[in-house]
Amino acid sequence: MNVQDIASPAPDPLRILFVCPTARAGTPQYIHNLASHLGRRGHRVALLTSVGYELSKYATDYAVIEAIDRFRPRPLLWCRAWRQLRALRPQVIHYQGGQHPDMLLLLDNVLRIASSAQAVYTPQELQSNNRRAHHDQACKRLLGRMQHVFFNSAENREFVRQDLHLDVEHSSVVPVPDLLDFMRSDVRPEAPAVPAGRALILCFGLIEPRKGIGTLLEAFGRLRQTRPDTHLAVVGKPLMDLAPLRDCIARHGMQDHVDLVAEYVSFERMAGYFERADTVVLPYEAGWNSGVIPVALGYGKPVVATTIASAAEAVAHERTGLLIPPADPQVLCDALLRVIDDRALRERMQPFLRQAAIDQGWDPLVQTTEAVYRRVTSA
Numbered sequence: 001m002n003v004q005d006i007a008s009p010a011p012d013p014l015r016i017l018f019v020c021p022t023a024r025a026g027t028p029q030y031i032h033n034l035a036s037h038l039g040r041r042g043h044r045v046a047l048l049t050s051v052g053y054e055l056s057k058y059a060t061d062y063a064v065i066e067a068i069d070r071f072r073p074r075p076l077l078w079c080r081a082w083r084q085l086r087a088l089r090p091q092v093i094h095y096q097g098g099q100h101p102d103m104l105l106l107l108d109n110v111l112r113i114a115s116s117a118q119a120v121y122t123p124q125e126l127q128s129n130n131r132r133a134h135h136d137q138a139c140k141r142l143l144g145r146m147q148h149v150f151f152n153s154a155e156n157r158e159f160v161r162q163d164l165h166l167d168v169e170h171s172s173v174v175p176v177p178d179l180l181d182f183m184r185s186d187v188r189p190e191a192p193a194v195p196a197g198r199a200l201i202l203c204f205g206l207i208e209p210r211k212g213i214g215t216l217l218e219a220f221g222r223l224r225q226t227r228p229d230t231h232l233a234v235v236g237k238p239l240m241d242l243a244p245l246r247d248c249i250a251r252h253g254m255q256d257h258v259d260l261v262a263e264y265v266s267f268e269r270m271a272g273y274f275e276r277a278d279t280v281v282l283p284y285e286a287g288w289n290s291g292v293i294p295v296a297l298g299y300g301k302p303v304v305a306t307t308i309a310s311a312a313e314a315v316a317h318e319r320t321g322l323l324i325p326p327a328d329p330q331v332l333c334d335a336l337l338r339v340i341d342d343r344a345l346r347e348r349m350q351p352f353l354r355q356a357a358i359d360q361g362w363d364p365l366v367q368t369t370e371a372v373y374r375r376v377t378s379a
Contacts, residue, residue, distance in 0.1 A: 013041075013042045013044060014043045014044070014091050014370075014373055014377065015043070015044045015088055015089055015090050015091045015092070016038060016043055016044070016045045016046070016091070016094060017046050017048060017085065017088060017090035017092070017093045017094070017111075017115075017117065018034075018035055018045070018046070018047040018048070018049075018062075018095075018096060019047075019048045019049075019094070019095050019096065019104065020047065020048075020049050020050075020095075020096040020097050021049070021050055021070065021097065021099075021100045021103045021107075022050065022097050022099060022100070023049055023050040023051070023052045023053045023066075024052075024054045024264070025264070026124065026125075026179055026291040027096055027124050028049070028053065028054060028055055029179040029182075030096065030124065030176065030179055030291070031047060031049075031096050032055040032058065032059065033177065033178075033179065033182055033362055034362070034365065034369065035047055035059070035061065035062040036058075036059075036060075036062065037061075037362050037363075037366045038061075038062070038366065038370070040061050041366070041370070044088065045061070045063070046062060046063040046065055046084065046085075046088050047059070047062060047063070047064050047065065048065045048067060048068070048081065048085070048107075049064065049065070049066060049068060050068040050069060050070070051066045051067070051068065051069050051074065051077070052066070055182075058182060058186050063084070063088075065081045065084050065085070067080070067081035070100075070103070085111070085114060085115070086114060089115070090115055091117055091373075091377050092117055092118055092119075092120065092373045092377060093111060093115065093117045093118070093119045093120075094119075094120050094122070095108070095119065095121040095122070095123075095142070095146075096121075096124065097122075097123065097124055097125060098125040098139065099125050101123070101135050101138040101139040101142050102134060102135060102138040104138075104142055105138045105141055105142045108142065118376040118379070119145060119146050119147055120146055120147055120149065120150065120373075120376065121143065121146045121148075121149050121150070122149075122150040122151075123139065123143070123149070123151070123156070124176075124291075125288065136163075136164055139164060140164050140165075140166050143160065143164075143168055144166065146168075147376040147379070148170045148171065148172070148372045148375075149170065149171040149172075150171070150172055150173075150174050150368075150372075151172070151174070152173075152174065152175065152176045152289055153175070153288075153289040153310035153313050153314075154173050154310070154313060155288070155289060155309075155310040156288065156310070157171060157173060159288075172368065172372070174368055174369075175313070175314060175365075176293075176294050176360075177294050177298075177360055177361050177362045177365055178295050178298030178299075178360075178361065178362070179291045179295055180267070180270060180271065180274070180295050180298065181298055181361075183267055183270065183271045187271050188268060188271075189268060189271035189272040190268040190271070191272045191275075191276060192233060192259070192272050192273050192276055193259075194231050194233070195231070197229060198230060198231040199227070199229065199230045199231065199278045199279075199340045200230075200231050200232075200233060200273075200277045201220070201231070201232045201233070201277070201278065201279055201280075201281055201336060202233050202235070202273055202274065202276075202277035202279070202280050202281070202301075203216055203233070203234045203235070203236075203280075203281050203282070203283070204233075204236060204270075204273065204274075204280065204292050204295075205235075205290065205291075206238075206239055207234065207236045207237065207238040207239060207240060207245075207262060208238075208239040208240050209240050210284060210286040210287045211282075211283065211284055211285070211287075212283035212284055212285040212326060212327060213234060213245055213283070214244060214245065214248060215285065215326075215327055215329050215332060216232070216281060216283040216332065217232075217248040217249060218248065218329035219283070219329040219330070219332035219333040219336065220232045220252075220254065220257075220258065220333070220336075221248075221251075221252035221254060222330065222333040223333045223336055223337055224252075224254065224257060226337060227337065227341070230257065230340065231257055232254075232257065232258045232259070233258075233259040233277075234258070234259070234260050234261065235259070235261040236261070236262070236263075236264070237262070237263060237264040242260065245260060246260065274299045274301065275299065277296075277299070277301050278301070278339075278340060279302050279304055279336065279339045279340065280293075280295075280301050280302075280303050280304070281303070281304045281332075281336065282303065282305040282306065282309070283304075283305075283306055283332055284305070284306050284308040284309045285306065285308060285327050286308060287308060288309050288310070289309050289310035289313070289314075290309050290310075290311070290314075293305065293311065293314040294314065297320060297356045297357050297360060298357050300350070300353045300354065300357070301353075302320065302321045302322075302339050302346065302349050302353065303315050303320060303321030303322075304321055304322050304324065304335045304336055304339055305322075305323060305324075306323070306324055306326035306327075306332075307325060307326065308326050311323060314360070316352060316356070318345075319348075319349060319352035319356075320349060320352050320353050320356045321339075321349075322335045322339060
């Protein structure tokens with residue numbers, strides 16, 4: 001099936017309900033893109049999510065049902081949601097996200113009372129920073145109920161087998177596409193305040209200990225000795241004490257060359273940073289698969305990443321980026337310098353970056369997802 005086939009209306013449209021307790025960041029962005037593509041294919045799609053869903057104003061191809069609130073009950077919202085769900089009569093319920101498997105399990109118990117839909121699951125963050133001891137058992141029970149599970153990396157599927165001691169019989173590995181794909185048509189970029197003429201290195205996403213930001217700052221301090229006309233932006237919501245990072249920036253005298261943007265920025269600013277970046281860096285030292293790599297590929301930016309968090313599944317070394325060992329400032333410095341300075345390397349990478357954006361794009365995922373929906377509903 002080619003791209004034109006995906007864009008054309010689907011025969012025999014399905015009724016699909018996505019369920020996600022998370023209202024912001026990567027998982028909702030994943031759902032928004034997938035639900036929008038399916039809606040444009042003619043399927044009837046709705047999303048049951050938390051109050052404050054950040055993509056509501058962009059949801060033109062699917063319905064949004066905001067009823068979940070982890071902090072207080074919302075009986076009026078749930079009465080309205082129940083009526084909407086009864087009217088939808090979903091054939092497929094697609095659960096999303098691994099941060100709250102206990103809540104998804106509870107929601108599955110409730111939804112099974114009102115629906116005979118077939119259930120599938122995409123557990124994006126199986127090893128998330130929100131993981132609790134009781135999550136493993138809830139996740140095992142939820143996975144065991146599913147007709148199909150979409151893993152976003154082979155590493156995640158192996159984690160379920162090794163750590164949760166569960167072999168999921170019906171599953172597939174589908175790479176994460178560009179989570180910010182919708183921004184190309186729906187958002188006007190807001191350019192960051194980076195001086196003209198400086199090459200911009202972008203590190204994007206949650207700021208947390210496992211990300212290796214300290215190693216990145218040490219590497220950037222060395223890099224500026226060779227390339228003083230470079231700029232580093234570390235952008236994301238902080239989940240750690242920022243004092244050591246600020247001390248490192250001051251120690252190297254990099255205050256005018258490093259932007260430590262410790263906040264969850266708007267979509268306009270996200271788009272501006274990715275458009276302005278010369279390269280995207282992921283200096284991870286532990287953790288799980290990242291949604292930043294496909295965004296970088298979608299914007300045609302080469303990636304410098306450590307061989308952590310399934311990066312080797314998403315980055316082709318010397319084609320769409322460079323893969324390096326973790327926790328080594330000098331190796332990271334050399335890799336960043338090479339991407340910035342080697343024009344021939346960047347030119348060689350461009351066709352591979354364009355092809356990767358297609359191969360790991362939304363059209364292949366929509367095709368795979370729709371085929372699974374057809375199989376489980378016809379079984």
